[in-house]
Amino acid sequence: MLDNLALLVQFPAVTVDVVVNGLLIGAIFALAAYGMALVWGVLNIVNVVQGELVVLGGYVTFLLVQAGMPPLIGVPVSAIVMFGVGWVLYRAIVFRVVDKDIFISILATFGLAILIQQLANLSFGADVRSVDAGLGSLHFLDGMVTVAWVKMIAFVLALAAGASLWLFLRHARLGQAIRATAQNPRAARILGIDTGRVYAATYALNAALCGAAGSLAVMAWTIHPYMGLPYTVRSFMVVVVAGVGNVGAVVAAGLGLGALENLAGFVLGTEFQIAFVFALMVAILVWRHWRAARRREHLK
DSSP states (O other): OHHHHHHHHHOHHHHHHHHHHHHHHHHHHHHHHHHHHHHHHHHOOOOTTHHHHHHHHHHHHHHHHHTTOOGGGHHHHHHHHHHHHHHHHHHHTGGGGTTSOHHHHHHHHHHHHHHHHHHHHHHHOSSOBOOOOOOOEEEETTTTEEEEHHHHHHHHHHHHHHHHHHHHHHHSHHHHHHHHHHHOHHHHHHTTOOHHHHHHHHHHHHHHHHHHHHHHHHHHSOBOTTOHHHHHHHHHHHHHHHOSSOHHHHHHHHHHHHHHHHHHHHHHOGGGHHHHHHHHHHHHHHHHHHHHHHHHHHHO
């Protein structure tokens, strides 16, 4: 560990490479976190199956490439396919836990996550899968910094998705209905908004965002049936830090998490990278609890 730290200090270009690649990977985390923020804010559900939806999106792109389609076509196709999957999951299961205690939603979506894991394992096997986007890489600082073009595309798409989501919620009729339902579902129903349709559309939109994130993840990284939980934890951390209604903060938190995780993987070793993510989640939850306790004391 100390040797790796010394390497970062002695060779700033290595530090730049680790941080830049981490920031770009963080864009994929932000893309998945958009959806979790939507579901949490509108349906009041902590969607533990979030990471599995990302993995399914990656498998859609993997199958398309196996069928001879260009890899980048997988991004919109995965989003469309996962929109349908999200709609079906909501109508079949998730609608039953809306307006229930939040821990019931955690248990229900956790069970759904296990089911999807096992189905993915039966369908695709436990092998690690990846897709070569065939776009090459950019090199800077005499080749010391290497950035894959697919990561640059993921970064741009994450920013574009965030801007599009903000505009959709502000100006589209369905987006306005989603905002109204998030603020007061009962009042929205009185005003004639079909909240059941709004909930289904919100969950399906979340799944579409996860599908796009999974498509980029399988090209920039790897997927396998059991890697959904780390994506769920990352999305959860991003939303806890950024809040459920701030798209810009979600982007910033996702990029920051990607940079920190990549630095931790370099310093501690890749075998401890996921452990760092879980440790960071515990630290954030303890910090939020401490802040809430201090605020309550201040109000007394």
